[in-house]
Amino acid sequence: MKNNKLRPYIIAGLIAIAAYMVLLFGSDGGYLSNFIVYVCLFIIASQGWNLLGGYVGEISFGHAVFWGIGAYTVGLPIGYDLNISPLLLAFAGAAVAALFAWIISYPLLRVRGFPFLVGTYGLGVVFEKVFVASPKLFATKGVFVANDLNRFFLHGMIFVLMIVVTVGVKWLTDKDLGLRFKAVRDVPEAAEMVGVNIYHTKTAALVIGAFLCGLAGGLYVLYSGFINPTTAFDSSVSISILMGPYIGGIGTVLGTVFGTSIVIAIQEWARSALPFTGGQHMALGLLLIIIMMVSREGLFPGLRKLALKLSGKTKDKTKEKKAA
Amino acid sequence: MAFGGMELFSGINLSFEKDKVYGIIGTNGSGKTTLFNIICGVLTPTHGQVFYEGNEVTGMKPWQLSRKGIGRCFQMVKPFNSLTPYENARVARSSAGHYSKGEEKFSLDEIMELTGLKDKRNIVTSELSLPDKKNTEIARALACNPKIMLFDEVSCGLSGEEIYARMDLMRKIADYGISIIVIEHIMMFIKEICDEVVVLHAGSIISSGDPSVVAQDPKVIEAYLGGRKL
Amino acid sequence: MGGLTQTLLGGIGSGAIYGLMGLSFALIFGKLKICSYLNGDLSILAAYLCFWSFTLWHVEPFITAVVLCPLFFLIGYFVQTVFLKKFMAMEIWQGRYQSQIMVTWGIGICIMALEYMLWTATYRTMGVSYRNSVVRMGDIAVPYVDIWAFVVMLVVLVGVNLLLKKTTLGISLRACSNDRVSAMLSGINYQRVCAVTFGISAVIAVIAGLFYTLTSQVTPAVGVDLTFKGWMAVIIGGMGSLGGSIVAGIIMGLVEALTSYFWLPALKEVVLFVGLLILLIVKPSGLFSKSR
Numbered sequence: 001m002k003n004n005k006l007r008p009y010i011i012a013g014l015i016a017i018a019a020y021m022v023l024l025f026g027s028d029g030g031y032l033s034n035f036i037v038y039v040c041l042f043i044i045a046s047q048g049w050n051l052l053g054g055y056v057g058e059i060s061f062g063h064a065v066f067w068g069i070g071a072y073t074v075g076l077p078i079g080y081d082l083n084i085s086p087l088l089l090a091f092a093g094a095a096v097a098a099l100f101a102w103i104i105s106y107p108l109l110r111v112r113g114f115p116f117l118v119g120t121y122g123l124g125v126v127f128e129k130v131f132v133a134s135p136k137l138f139a140t141k142g143v144f145v146a147n148d149l150n151r152f153f154l155h156g157m158i159f160v161l162m163i164v165v166t167v168g169v170k171w172l173t174d175k176d177l178g179l180r181f182k183a184v185r186d187v188p189e190a191a192e193m194v195g196v197n198i199y200h201t202k203t204a205a206l207v208i209g210a211f212l213c214g215l216a217g218g219l220y221v222l223y224s225g226f227i228n229p230t231t232a233f234d235s236s237v238s239i240s241i242l243m244g245p246y247i248g249g250i251g252t253v254l255g256t257v258f259g260t261s262i263v264i265a266i267q268e269w270a271r272s273a274l275p276f277t278g279g280q281h282m283a284l285g286l287l288l289i290i291i292m293m294v295s296r297e298g299l300f301p302g303l304r305k306l307a308l309k310l311s312g313k314t315k316d317k318t319k320e321k322k323a324a
Numbered sequence: 325m326a327f328g329g330m331e332l333f334s335g336i337n338l339s340f341e342k343d344k345v346y347g348i349i350g351t352n353g354s355g356k357t358t359l360f361n362i363i364c365g366v367l368t369p370t371h372g373q374v375f376y377e378g379n380e381v382t383g384m385k386p387w388q389l390s391r392k393g394i395g396r397c398f399q400m401v402k403p404f405n406s407l408t409p410y411e412n413a414r415v416a417r418s419s420a421g422h423y424s425k426g427e428e429k430f431s432l433d434e435i436m437e438l439t440g441l442k443d444k445r446n447i448v449t450s451e452l453s454l455p456d457k458k459n460t461e462i463a464r465a466l467a468c469n470p471k472i473m474l475f476d477e478v479s480c481g482l483s484g485e486e487i488y489a490r491m492d493l494m495r496k497i498a499d500y501g502i503s504i505i506v507i508e509h510i511m512m513f514i515k516e517i518c519d520e521v522v523v524l525h526a527g528s529i530i531s532s533g534d535p536s537v538v539a540q541d542p543k544v545i546e547a548y549l550g551g552r553k554l
Numbered sequence: 555m556g557g558l559t560q561t562l563l564g565g566i567g568s569g570a571i572y573g574l575m576g577l578s579f580a581l582i583f584g585k586l587k588i589c590s591y592l593n594g595d596l597s598i599l600a601a602y603l604c605f606w607s608f609t610l611w612h613v614e615p616f617i618t619a620v621v622l623c624p625l626f627f628l629i630g631y632f633v634q635t636v637f638l639k640k641f642m643a644m645e646i647w648q649g650r651y652q653s654q655i656m657v658t659w660g661i662g663i664c665i666m667a668l669e670y671m672l673w674t675a676t677y678r679t680m681g682v683s684y685r686n687s688v689v690r691m692g693d694i695a696v697p698y699v700d701i702w703a704f705v706v707m708l709v710v711l712v713g714v715n716l717l718l719k720k721t722t723l724g725i726s727l728r729a730c731s732n733d734r735v736s737a738m739l740s741g742i743n744y745q746r747v748c749a750v751t752f753g754i755s756a757v758i759a760v761i762a763g764l765f766y767t768l769t770s771q772v773t774p775a776v777g778v779d780l781t782f783k784g785w786m787a788v789i790i791g792g793m794g795s796l797g798g799s800i801v802a803g804i805i806m807g808l809v810e811a812l813t814s815y816f817w818l819p820a821l822k823e824v825v826l827f828v829g830l831l832i833l834l835i836v837k838p839s840g841l842f843s844k845s846r
Contacts, residue, residue, distance in 0.1 A: 059652055107834040114589070114793075115834055117655070118785045122827030133820050176418035179407060183415045186404040190461075193364060193398075194468050195390040195420025235778065246656055250649070251406075278670025278774070285663030292657045293637065296649070 009170075012254065013163065037155055037223055039264045040162035041216045046244040046260045047169045047253065048212030052205040053242060054251035055173060057185035058109070060206075062120030063213050063241045065127050066097040068232030070214030072137070073097075075227040079143035086147045090218030097214025098207045105203040121235065128233040142228025145221050158219055165212060170253040172208070181205055182251075213241065240264065243284060247291050248300050255300030262299070263287075338522065338529065340472070345498050346505045347514040347535065350524030351547060356507045357399065359524070360474050363505075364396050365389045377471075391423040395470030399477045399507075401457040405450035409441045409460040412449060416467035424469040429500050432467060438496060439463040440489070455486045462493065472503040479510055491517055511539060523547070560694050561815040562808060567700025567769065569807020570707040574762035575780050576787025576799030577707075578755040581714060583788060584795065585731040586748050588638060589654040592662035594781030596626060596756050597763030599665050601772045602673055604764055605680050615682060619764040623757045630756030633661060634749040642748060662777065669774035677771040685768065703765040710758060711800055717754075727751055786830055792840030802841060 049063045073093030077084050108119045131137050172178050180201050183191040188198055221227045231237070240263060245251075248259020266287060270280040295302025338359075340346055350356050361367040362374060365386040373382045381389060390396075404412050413432050421428065436442045439459040444452060449460050458478055465473055475494070479487045487510070494517055498504055508514050514521055515535045523531040523538060525547040531538050538544055575594065582588040600622050604615040637657050644650040688695035718724035726747050729737040738744045766772065766780070787806060791798030809829060810822040817825070833841070 057649070057652065059655060104831075107831045111834060111838040114583075114785060115789050115838070118782055118789055119827070119830060119834065121782050122786070122823075122830060126824045126827045129820060129824050133818065176414060179411050179415045180419060182406050183404045183412075186406055187402045189366070189386075190398065190402040190404065190464075191415070191419075192386040193390055193396050194416035194464055195387050195423070196415065197387050197419075250652070276671055277675055278667035280667075281663050281670065282667035285660045285667060288656060288660030288663070289637070292653060292660065293640075296641075296653050 009167075009254070016163075033155060035264070035268060037158050038220075039261050040158045041220050041223070042240055042244060042264055043162050043257055043260045044158075044165045044219075045213045045216040045241045046256050047165050048209035048216070049241050050245040050251065050253075050256050051169065051172075051181070051209040051212075052202070054245050054256075055178065055181035055185065056202050056205045058116050058202060058205075060120040060242070061117055061235065061238050062122070062124040063209070064233050064235065064237035065120070065123045066101060066210040066213035067217035067220070067237055067241065068127055068131075068229075069097040069100055070094055070217030071221045071227045071232045072131070072143075073214070074218040074221045075143040075145050076137070078145045078147070079138055086145075086149060086222050090215065090222060093218035094211045094215035097217070098211040101207045101210030102203065105199075105206050109199055109202045109206065121238075124233050124235055124238055128229045131229040131233065138228075140228060142226055142231075143221075145225050145227065147222055147225070149222060151223075154219075154223055158223065161215070161219070166253055166257060169212075173253070177201075177204060185251075239284070240267065243288065245298070247287060247298060249298030249302070252298070252300050255298050258300055259298065340503065340505060342471075342503050343498075343501060344503060344519045345494070345517055346503075347518035347521040348505060348507045348524060349509070349511070349514060349521060354524040355527045356524055357476060360396065360476055360505075360507065363389075363474060364394060387420070390420040390468050390470075393424065393469065393471035394474070395420075395465035395468045395472070396474040397458070397461045397465050397476060397478055399480060401454065401461055403449040403452075403457050403460040403464065406448065408446050408448055409439075409452070409456070409463055410436060410445040412460050412464045413467035416464045417469075420468035428469055429502070430466070435463045435466045438466070439493065455482055458482070458490075466497070470502060472505065473497065475504065475506040477507050477509065479508060479513055487513065515539070558815065560696075561811045563694065563696050564700065565808040565811025566804055567697065567703050567807070568810065569804035570700070570703040571762050571765050571769070571780075571803070572783045572787050572806045573707050573800040573803025574710060574758055574765070575784030576791060576803045577711065577714065577796060578758035578762065579784045579788045580791065580796050580799040581758070582748075582751055582755045584793065585718075585727055586751055587650075588634070588642075588748060588752065589651045589658070590638075590752070590755070591655050591659040591781055591785075592633070592665065593755060593759040594779065594784060595662040595665040595669075595777035596629065596759040597766060597780050598772060598774060598777040599669060600626060600760040600763035601767035602669055602678070604767050605678050605772060606673075608680055608682065615680065615764060615768065619760060622760050626756040626760045627753035630753035631749045633658070633756075634752035635745065637661065638748075638752070639745055642745065662781065666774045666777050669777075673774070675773055675775070677773050678767075679771050680767050682768065697769070699765065699768045703769070706761060706765070707800065710761060711796065714754070714758075714796060723747070723750060786826070790830065790833060790841055792842040795840075795842050798840065798842030 045063065045067055048066070049060060053059050070090070070093035073096045074086060074089040077089060078086065104123065108116050132140055173181065180191070180196050183194075183196060184198050184201050191201075192198060217232065220231075224231075243263045244260030245256045246259065247262055248257065249255025263284065266283050267280055270283040274280065274283065291299060295305075297305075348356050348359065358367065362369050365381070365384050365388065368383045373380055375381065376389070376392065376394070381392070403409075404415065407415070410432065413435055417432060430438065436445050439462050441456065441459050441463055444456060449457060452460065462475075462478070478490055482490065491513060494504060494506070498517075504517075506514070506518065518535050520533060521535045521538050522529055523541070523544050530543045530547055531541040575597065578593050579590065582590055600619070603622060604618045607613040607618045608615055638654055641650055641653045641657070644653065684698050686697070688697050689701065716724075718728060726737065726742045729740070729742055730744055730747050734744060737747075762780070762784075766776070770776075783806065784803075787799045787803040789802075790805065791800070791802035806826060809826055813819075813822040813825040
């Protein structure tokens with residue numbers, strides 16, 4: 001029973017690692033290698049978003065804020081020439097993002113639904129404008145984050161972290177806390193009736209998610225070597241983060257992995273294939289509409305349902321044969 | 325020991341004692357579910373107080389009250405649809421039940437056994453039948469380690485046989501020393517399992533006492549059948 | 555002192571646009587629990603069409619808007635019947651709102667992408683003759699357009715209220731808002747009511763877009779901004795109260811104007827959103843919500 005459940009994950013993991021090895025040593029840190037790193041970073045962030053958006057059911061349009069906080073926690077000290085280990089800063093950034101999420105949950109999470117959505121979007125706008133308007137925070141110039149980390153080491157670490165986060169989120173959602181997330185999403189009033197504090201549960205999801213987003217943001221800066229308000233706080237970052245779970249399958253861990261890979265791939269493809277402005281938006285918008293209309297739960301659960309249906313049919317057939 | 329006592333709607337006092345099965349009946353709109361909502365903390369009474377185990381609990385939130393040992397089943401089933409029955413119970417055990425650790429009357433497996441969900445414990449609840457969904461709710465409420473359980477018309481929408489099964493289940497729960505308050509429309513149900521019954525009508529108590537006595541009360545008959553016309 | 559009064563009047567003018575956006579959301583969300591995220595993009599699309607017809611053929615934008623109204627009504631009707639219909643029967647726990655938001659948002663992104671392709675990201679200004687003409691009262695100059703925006707907003711508010719109170723459509727709409735199933739059982743075509751209401755909401759978005767293009771510069775990205783400002787007005791106004799969202803919109807306009815006057819124009823959104831956060835702490839249900 002348990003082995004059966006785990007087997008697809010193990011197989012998927014092995015395939016991914018094999019593919020990764022081929023690409024890493026085949027392409028020597030070129031375009032493809034960069035692409036994989038970005039995919040991994042966005043998967044980490046998307047898993048964080050998915051905790052709140054998928055499992056608790058509160059859509060956030062502003063997880064870029066946590067991403068950006070993580071990024072600037074790395075960027076600012078390096079920009080001011082402080083001598084702190086960059087990797088330490090990346091994790092500190094995640095912690096700062098989590099702390100900020102904990103503070104901001106007080107006004108935002110007390111009300112269900114739209115205030116949260118609009119408030120998180122607003123938060124992104126606020127951060128972007130504040131950073132643009134403050135010369136001490138390097139304004140629109142941004143920060144060049146030079147570091148002497150080995151790129152292969154960084155690449156490997158991000159990849160391993162992606163796997164750790166994915167497995168960790170899967171583990172967490174099977175624990176009591178994860179079950180509580182789903183209970184709050186399904187029937188909040190009944191969840192209250194069995195002793196679940198809705199506000200605390202949502203806060204937990206937000207804080208853990210913010211930690212992951214902050215971590216991804218910090219590592220992004222270390223890898224790309226540059227940060228400015230647009231790459232940190234813009235709503236397009238939030239969109240990249242939240243599209244993955246929606247496309248792949250909201251509230252599923254593997255769906256998020258696939259979905260985010262597809263979204264980043266499409267963005268990259270659109271950048272070269274549809275070079276006019278708006279091409280990327282058009283591709284993503286159409287993809288979103290199609291997914292929502294065809295399989296509302298997302299690609300991954302949709303495919304699983306289809307597979308179940310097909311296998312169900314074949315089973316029926318074998319039964320008929322036996323009966324005959 | 326006074327188990328609970330409250331002023332309801334219009335200057336009435338109502339108290340429930342431990343280790344008894346209470347029935348609440350009344351016409352539609354007489355305030356039965358409102359009473360439950362007040363006990364559970366979903367509604368805060370505009371005036372008056374609610375006491376539980378001798379302490380005032382007026383204005384407490386539902387999650388605080390459930391941690392103190394009040395379990396509830398809804399009239400319209402509200403299981404956590406994306407979870408299995410076992411996981412439904414696990415949520416309750418890890419939340420409300422966590423606050424009364426060591427006092428568990430039954431383990432989760434026993435609850436599954438008791439509510440007859442043993443074979444279906446790994447099926448997602450949204451795919452279960454209505455009786456099983458109701459069982460899931462009872463299992464979930466039991467997993468809270470309740471000292472008192474509120475059942476809001478659990479027989480609603482069930483067939484005769486299923487209702488008998490539900491009555492057996494309630495007796496078993498009562499045997500474990502859990503007090504029960506049931507809202508029911510079916511008089512037979514009340515007569516079978518309740519020690520005492522309260523009749524509500526338009527927000528006030530018109531009769532209370534032993535079920536068979538109450539059933540003969542002319543005021544109750546009038547409220548139910550509209551005495552003057554008879 | 556005159557400068558301040560001038561600022562406040564300007565704030566009311568831009569507030570009227572937010573109020574209209576809020577009204578267009580409050581109508582469909584407050585009454586029918588349809589959650590749309592594309593009305594802002596519809597507004598900007600309408601704004602661009604007004605701009606286009608004016609620059610190419612010198613058509614008066616008000617006339618274009620009158621032509622656009624039925625067109626956008628049809629667009630709204632189409633969006634509801636084709637994209638949103640299948641989510642209407644869903645329960646909230648099944649992700650009804652999430653699905654609605656994502657579909658409408660996807661459509662909104664596509665509209666935005668279309669605008670980028672047709673008109674690029676350049677800020678466009680419509681050069682109508684009366685853009686800068688003002689009514690002078692002492693040392694205060696009030697732009698005609700602002701006055702018009704305010705008057706039209708009031709007309710729309712009264713019109714929508716009359717529609718809800720007097721017409722058969724309005725009565726069926728209120729019936730659906732109270733109890734969907736009973737309304738359907740008494741012979742109301744629920745899906746059609748929803749579609750027509752969405753159409754009306756799209757028409758209100760056109761009006762907001764028309765005044766936006768007359769008072770500000772237009773670029774595709776503004777659509778999302780208008781959407782969120784409209785939703786802010788709905789939240790501040792108390793989740794679905796029509797008058798409330800209008801008043802909230804005007805308050806938002808005033809806050810923005812005052813921030814620009816006393817502080818920095820670049821920070822007006824910051825003050826606005828911080829204000830929203832404070833409001834959520836103090837009164838989570840919004841300013842004008844009926845207490846339940």
